[in-house]
Amino acid sequence: MFSRLTRPQAIAVCALPVVALLATAVFAPLPFSVAQPGQTTNVLGEDKGDPVITISGAPVRDTRGQLRMTTIVATSPDTRVSLPDIIDSWFRTDRAVMPSDAIYPSGDTVQEIERHNEKQMKESQDAATQAALNHLGLHAKDVKVGLKLADVGGPSAGLLFSLGIIDKLDGDGTGGDLTGGRVIAGTGTIAADGKVGAVGGVALKTQAAKRDGATVFLVPKAECADARAELPKGLRLIPVTTLKSTVSSLGALETGKGSVPSC
Numbered sequence: 001m002f003s004r005l006t007r008p009q010a011i012a013v014c015a016l017p018v019v020a021l022l023a024t025a026v027f028a029p030l031p032f033s034v035a036q037p038g039q040t041t042n043v044l045g046e047d048k049g050d051p052v053i054t055i056s057g058a059p060v061r062d063t064r065g066q067l068r069m070t071t072i073v074a075t076s077p078d079t080r081v082s083l084p085d086i087i088d089s090w091f092r093t094d095r096a097v098m099p100s101d102a103i104y105p106s107g108d109t110v111q112e113i114e115r116h117n118e119k120q121m122k123e124s125q126d127a128a129t130q131a132a133l134n135h136l137g138l139h140a141k142d143v144k145v146g147l148k149l150a151d152v153g154g155p156s157a158g159l160l161f162s163l164g165i166i167d168k169l170d171g172d173g174t175g176g177d178l179t180g181g182r183v184i185a186g187t188g189t190i191a192a193d194g195k196v197g198a199v200g201g202v203a204l205k206t207q208a209a210k211r212d213g214a215t216v217f218l219v220p221k222a223e224c225a226d227a228r229a230e231l232p233k234g235l236r237l238i239p240v241t242t243l244k245s246t247v248s249s250l251g252a253l254e255t256g257k258g259s260v261p262s263c
Contacts, residue, residue, distance in 0.1 A: 035096045035201060037208035038071035040185060043157070043164035047149055053164050054146040058138065060168050065179030067167065068214055069160040070187050070205035071152060074098070076110055093230050096204055117153025124154070128161035130192040131243050135162070136170055143169075156199040158190030159218065162243050163250075172251055180254035185209030186218025186240075194243035196220050202227045210235045216253070218246060224263035237263040 043052045044063045125147040133140055147161055163186075167178035187205050189197035198220040209217050210232035219227045221239035231237065238253070239261050240246040252258035 032097050032099060033074040033077070035072045035074040035098055035204060036094055037204045037211065038073040039152075040068040040070045040208050040212045040214075041149060041152070042066040042068050043149075043160050044167060044179075050148055050150075052147065052149055053161070053168055054148075055143065055165070055168055057143040058169055061171055063167050063171070063179070064177045065181040066183045066213075067160050067164050067179060068183065068185040068209060068212060069149075069152075069157040070185050070208050071156070072096075072201040072204045072208075077113065094204070094207060096201070098201075114153065120155045121149070121153050121157075124156075124158040124189065125161060127192045128158045128190050129165065131158075131190050131194045132162040132165035132169075134192070135166060135194060135243055135247070138169070155189045155197075156187050159188035159196050159240065159243070159246065160186055162190050162194075163246065166247065172254060176254065178247065178250055180250070182215055183213045184216045184218065184250070185212070185214035186216075188218065188220045188240060190243060196240050196242060196246070198222045203230045206231055206235055206237075219263065221263075228263055239263050 041047050041052065044065070044067050045052065129145045129147065130140065133143060133145070145165055149157065163178060170178075172178050172180075185205075185208075187199050187202060189199060191197065200223075202219055202223045203226050206217050206219075206227055207230065214235060216236045216238060217227065218238050218240050221241050224237065224239050227237055238246075238249050240249065248258065249260050252260045
């Protein structure tokens with residue numbers, strides 16, 4: 001036999017599942033990662049005491065300026081990210097909430113993801129070397145290039161690797177530096193044929209670039225809007241689509257001759 005509930009009792013009973021759901025949403029791990037600006041590294045210099053770029057088989061120039069590759073740092077796929085974490089990050093310009101599967105291969109372990117990122121980095125380095133040598137009309141059998149960057153994975157340093165190789169071997173082609181002595185940062189994948197690809201996280205990477213002294217940021221053209229979203233004051237965006245056009249843009253920036261594209 002059942003007794004009839006009063007109205008307040010009925011409301012309380014109905015509210016219990018809602019409260020339980022809210023508690024679950026607040027404290028349960030969610031399929032998101034929180035990303036923030038990461039390290040930048042001058043590919044013309046050293047990383048942890050070792051040269052990032054080493055070249056043999058051809059004369060190497062002394063360079064001025066910097067070419068800084070940029071990164072983001074994201075919570076690992078096994079980190080518990082809860083609703084309060086997401087809400088806090090959502091309202092901060094130095095954080096971004098991203099679906100975990102947009103950063104990491106779905107279903108992989110941390111070790112598998114690390115191996116995947118290392119593989120992507122190696123493939124990116126090979127493509128960057130080939131693209132740079134093709135641009136200069138040189139052959140890999142004659143010129144040997146080594147690329148070394150600790151604790152960084154993925155393909156997004158490809159463009160900066162290629163530019164660093166070109167600057168060390170040929171500069172701006174007229175005896176000067178490709179950088180014009182500036183601190184230039186950027187991001188973008190590179191294919192052996194010189195095509196530049198999008199990478200993601202550019203709004204955070206521009207912040208890392210500005211933090212570390214850059215005045216110019218090279219961004220894949222398709223990601224101009226993302227780069228403008230939280231663009232730090234005093235950082236100039238140059239959209240890029242190919243290695244050849246990037247070199248031309250840097251030359252025009254230095255000499256004042258020709259047009260420098262903008263986002």
